[in-house]
Amino acid sequence: MAKPEYVKPRPTISEDGAAYWEACRRHELQIQRCADCGGFQFPARVLCTHCGSRRVAAHRARGTGEVYAYTIVHRPPEPAFAPDVPYVVAVIQLDEGPRMMSNIVGCPVEQVHSGMQVAAVFDDVAEDLTLVKFTPAAK
Amino acid sequence: MTLRAQTAIVGIGDVVPQKGEPITNYWGLAAEASLRALADAGLTIRDVDGVVFTRSGYPIPYPTFPTNFCQYMGITPAWMETAPHGGAQMSSMIWRAAMGIISGMARTVLIVAADNRETRLSRHGVVNRIAAQNTDTEYEYPYGPLFPSAFALLAQRHMHEFGTTSEQIAAVAVTARKWAALHPQARMKAPLTVQDVLNSRMISWPLHLLDICLVTDGGGAAVMVGADRADDFPRPPVHLLGWGDCAESQSVSALPDYTRSRMLRIAAEQALRMAEVTVRDMDVIFPYDPSTFHVIWGLEQMGFVGPGEGGPFVAEGHLAPGGKLPANTHGGIMAYCHPGIAGGFLSILEAVRQLRGEAGARQVPDARLALSSCMGGFMAWGVNVFGRL
Numbered sequence: 001m002a003k004p005e006y007v008k009p010r011p012t013i014s015e016d017g018a019a020y021w022e023a024c025r026r027h028e029l030q031i032q033r034c035a036d037c038g039g040f041q042f043p044a045r046v047l048c049t050h051c052g053s054r055r056v057a058a059h060r061a062r063g064t065g066e067v068y069a070y071t072i073v074h075r076p077p078e079p080a081f082a083p084d085v086p087y088v089v090a091v092i093q094l095d096e097g098p099r100m101m102s103n104i105v106g107c108p109v110e111q112v113h114s115g116m117q118v119a120a121v122f123d124d125v126a127e128d129l130t131l132v133k134f135t136p137a138a139k
Numbered sequence: 140m141t142l143r144a145q146t147a148i149v150g151i152g153d154v155v156p157q158k159g160e161p162i163t164n165y166w167g168l169a170a171e172a173s174l175r176a177l178a179d180a181g182l183t184i185r186d187v188d189g190v191v192f193t194r195s196g197y198p199i200p201y202p203t204f205p206t207n208f209c210q211y212m213g214i215t216p217a218w219m220e221t222a223p224h225g226g227a228q229m230s231s232m233i234w235r236a237a238m239g240i241i242s243g244m245a246r247t248v249l250i251v252a253a254d255n256r257e258t259r260l261s262r263h264g265v266v267n268r269i270a271a272q273n274t275d276t277e278y279e280y281p282y283g284p285l286f287p288s289a290f291a292l293l294a295q296r297h298m299h300e301f302g303t304t305s306e307q308i309a310a311v312a313v314t315a316r317k318w319a320a321l322h323p324q325a326r327m328k329a330p331l332t333v334q335d336v337l338n339s340r341m342i343s344w345p346l347h348l349l350d351i352c353l354v355t356d357g358g359g360a361a362v363m364v365g366a367d368r369a370d371d372f373p374r375p376p377v378h379l380l381g382w383g384d385c386a387e388s389q390s391v392s393a394l395p396d397y398t399r400s401r402m403l404r405i406a407a408e409q410a411l412r413m414a415e416v417t418v419r420d421m422d423v424i425f426p427y428d429p430s431t432f433h434v435i436w437g438l439e440q441m442g443f444v445g446p447g448e449g450g451p452f453v454a455e456g457h458l459a460p461g462g463k464l465p466a467n468t469h470g471g472i473m474a475y476c477h478p479g480i481a482g483g484f485l486s487i488l489e490a491v492r493q494l495r496g497e498a499g500a501r502q503v504p505d506a507r508l509a510l511s512s513c514m515g516g517f518m519a520w521g522v523n524v525f526g527r528l
Binding site for chain 1: 266276280288293296342343344345390391392
């Protein structure tokens with residue numbers, strides 16, 4: 001059965017971000033690791049924001065982390081999000097250190113809390129677009 | 140060489156439309172605010188040799204650079220500046236004007252910010268456009284945050300770390316209306332209770348509709364000159380004693396620490412150091428208030444209270460009329476007027492009125508030192524300290 005057309009805003013994919021979005025389609029959560037200082041970062045850039053080195057490379061994250069902060073959206077920014085209201089927008093702290101924004105799915109919104117352990121899931125929203133989201137997970 | 144007290148504001152003017160008074164002419168609005176400020180300074184447009192003009196944050200179907208403003212006004216200044224999007228825009232207009240004067244490139248600078256976003260876009264249109272423009276369109280917006288969601292994330296983390304309550308946050312809105320009730324031109328003068336705020340429509344938990352600032356038309360202008368000329372004008376001069384500016388990240392997911400950030404703390408430290416004063420010396424303050432929570436957060440970041448103390452401090456009424464730290468005495472952008480980019484600038488103009496002794500029923504007795512903070516882009520802050528010498 002054909003997927004209904006995805007009408008939510010798509011990411012405007014940057015040159016630095018292209019590899020991340022391709023990895024999402026392979027169901028991999030890709031961050032970067034610096035070959036000089038070992039620091040992790042997200043999103044991808046040409047330099048390491050810890051030490052300034054150019055020797056940054058793709059690194060497959062474990063996909064686990066915890067909720068740093070969250071909000072529950074009750075007024076959708078666009079009509080396309082209306083069916084999901086209320087939904088959680090959270091900032092996740094990955095176990096490797098970097099943070100990213102995402103949605104928490106798979107649990108009632110009231111259950112979400114700072115420190116909640118989460119794991120990445122991959123939502124194939126369209127033929128050519130997969131979004132990383134997070135669900136509650138045991139540590 | 141010290142930058143402290145090298146410049147002074149000698150004229151101010153603003154245009155604050157009431158509900159049902161739509162402003163359809165963007166250039167006309169900027170010009171009217173300018174003419175009022177110039178008249179307040181006893182000057183005309185011919186006296187202006189420098190301009191700081193900041194354009195609307197929303198698309199306008201014609202160019203709105205400082206050069207376009209100068210063409211409209213019929214002047215050819217040798218020095219022009221603008222505050223960049225992404226910077227702490229309104230506060231930086233003040234120090235940009237000061238730098239133009241201190242450098243010797245200009246002597247009489249007109250500072251202008253105006254927008255008629257409410258009329259052009261409607262509140263609904265504004266809210267939608269801000270989300271699309273100010274959220275990271277690659278890594279954030281696909282997940283559906285509103286612009287206030289970023290404020291909500293900071294508020295939630297603060298509640299988690301310190302036990303700050305929704306009631307304490309709502310107290311900021313209640314306080315804003317107490318001040319607005321004393322200002323003939325404030326947009327929202329009706330009193331609020333904490334329960335009114337908590338009963339208002341939930342936007343992005345924990346923030347309700349009444350936790351979030353206004354969307355209006357409006358504009359303001361000021362005239363700045365060097366300190367050597369400050370006493371040559373009809374109104375008492377208000378000197379710029381210090382300023383600071385700092386950016387930390389552009390998107391909320393990139394901000395390293397939500398409750399102990401660096402940007403506003405560094406900006407405040409710079410400003411206070413230049414002004415040679417401390418937070419304890421302030422008679423009246425203007426902490427930027429795009430949401431109720433920002434005021435609590437701002438008090439802590441700038442050092443007016445310790446970490447986690449902001450909620451109880453506001454709930455105890457210290458920012459309200461009669462309180463020990465009067466804040467946003469015009470009602471702030473929560474209740475007075477908020478044309479978008481220009482909102483923080485209107486708060487700066489109220490600071491000037493307070494220090495001149497022109498604040499009427501809102502007057503803080505013997506106000507001689509004021510601090511204002513403004514947020515620009517999303518994660519950049521600027522602080523100014525003003526004084527009556």
